[in-house]
Amino acid sequence: MSRNKKIIITAILLAMEIILSRFLSIKTPIVKISLAFIPTILCAIWLGAKWTILLNVLGDIIGATLFPTGPYFVGYTISTAISGLIYGLLLYKKQSDTFTDKQFVLRLILAVVLVTVIVNMGLNTLWVSITAGKAFIVLLGTRFVKELIMVPIHIVVILFIEKLLRKPFDTYIRSNDD
8 A cells, every 4th residue: 555545544534533532522530432442443454553653643632732621741642652552563454364353353352452451541540640630549440440341342343343344445445556
């Protein structure tokens, strides 16, 4: 796939990520429920770690600059970069047959669990604790329940969307007709 196609796909996913994260999400001071993981994981599957990190970092910085919900805190940008790295390393399909459907499901489960534990429950809880001045352990309890509910939702949604978009992506985007 050409670099131009990768830039265009990343730009489209970036716009989707900002809209889903900033406008179509439920936010409380402690928990945020959003579908912004969809563009991130699609970028990871289609383009790999480097493009997913770029997508997530730009999405966080642009979203925080244009549509702030509070003061900018670099910790969240670090968290989103780590999420992009984990998803990109585990889910990238260089060719459409890079791994079987069963391998993809196992990799997706592993990626979602790693991001949930390391980033969402670990780092993001730490950042909320720092920025809100709340006790880490108290926040962790509330966030643990939310993450426990969201893990299977993330997996099912991504499996559905990836399966739905696999053939059009392979036919129109991944083709060598650059």
